[in-house]
Amino acid sequence: HPFKHYDWRYNGEKNQWQGGFGKLVLGETWVAHHGRHKQQSTRGIIADESHDHPLVNGIDDGAIWGPTDVYRVRTPLDADAENIIMGQTIDRTGDFDDTDTLYGMRESDDKIAMDIMSDDPEKTYNPNLPMPPLVWTKSYQLPGGSSGRALTSTIGASTDMLDEEVRRLFVNAVYHLLDMEVPEKANVTIVGSYTPSAFSFHDDEHWDTMHLLVEDQIWPKR
Template sequence: MDSALLTIAAGLLVAGVVPMACVASDAQWVRYDGSDGPGAGRHIVLVSGDEEYRSEEALPQLGKILADRHGFTCTVLFAIDPATGVIDPDVRTNIPGLETLAEADLMIIATRFRNLPDPQMTHIDRYLRAGKPVVGLRTATHAFAIEGSPTYKKYTWNGTEPGYEQGFGRQVLGETWVAHHGHHGRESTRGVIDPAARTHPIARGLAPGSVWGPTDVYRVRLPLPGDSQPIVLGQVVAGMDPSDPPVTGEKNEPMMPVAWTRTYAGAGDARGRVFATTMGAATDLVAEGTRRMLVNGVYWALGMESLIPSAGTDVRLVGPYEPTDFGFGGARKGVRPRAHAAAPTDKEADR
């Protein structure tokens, strides 16, 4: 471990404070140990890796919220440049740590067009065959683009394998990549609760206008397949500010679902719960309502919806959070996973 990290850790221990996460200098992922809360004893693995929407920033913050506010133990994985050990979303062929899925109760995934080698994909395949729950964010509709080995090619976003057409996106989440529906970079998204889902547990605490993000609405094909249930619809907004009015015309007639639930088929009789949303960029998480939608969705995916308070879940940010704007080529350079190790949490500071 770096001498600086050792000094910090030693000082915290002397003070009687235990850091949420302590990361060795050569570690390729981070782990946030859960505190007291409904999620105590459950492990969530969050898989980042996209070139555009800064999942490498969004998922550490989401993991900290789930660990500190709710007690889940969270492991966050990154696209890593194997030559340097730094986080590099443009490296599509390497996400170390996927073996942690073997002990996971939930996978949260926000990857885009990953071309992972068989030894890494096998962990995702085993997880899905077991029918374990999945939460998919934004570009997870087109999570994989397997170009080499045929072993796991079926997960490719535009796959053609009979019975598994359009891969992980369509078969697990309920939709693959179709198109931008709003004008990318010019029309933001306001979440509106689907009238049929107003009493759904995921909708608890989602005040009107609180679900918002500067990213645009993705197009999906209606109706969504199988037992999919839309929860939040995406109102296309005529601008990049939460107070801007909706656009008029066909883009909002009808509105596209931007968050829904469903189940997917694993191996044999296994079926897993899914909460999918086409929101979830790092900048989307600035909005409290968007964070609450995600955390409520985690509870639902784990079958813990009875524990969602009537006012919704606690989604206060943990530590500073100033996400980078979305866009290609804009990822922060030279960042190692240890940069996302958590400072002492609010709860720990009170001890």
């Protein structure tokens, strides 16, 4: 298939595409969950070298938060990659709630995770030593094609977007990647209502019962 090399599992003859689009263009592809899914949340810590970076304009250190767990990233990243935000794994302090959009996790949770079971049930590891990159920038060169710049974030699920600083991060990124001046503190107030669903997998029957139509997703409503 002509698009096979874009897949994150690609390990074919096109050496520069090993790891697919993610590895070549973004700097990393899917690896694994780093924190415990639905049990631990993510707090964004500004990388030591990036406190003055325009991407963090209007964002306090540690203010980025999302209920999704930190994703594993193999380090070091490419030599031209620049870490912007590191992902701190946070334990849930309240009870797990499968009916809650955030599964019982809250931005006020402040217990830094110290150990997680690995794939080997006899071993644990500290997910915060070191913290993996959460947001980074890099340049890329497509084989025989264009060059460009990319920003990669492993936070950004629909429920993560409830956080003002997560939204500001992405707005800042748009300005930055377009070579425009990043506002000191961009207005990221939600327009209209925003009630995201919890991250989860659903079978086909679930979507059949939803009866979703394209016209239902258009905003503002006609």
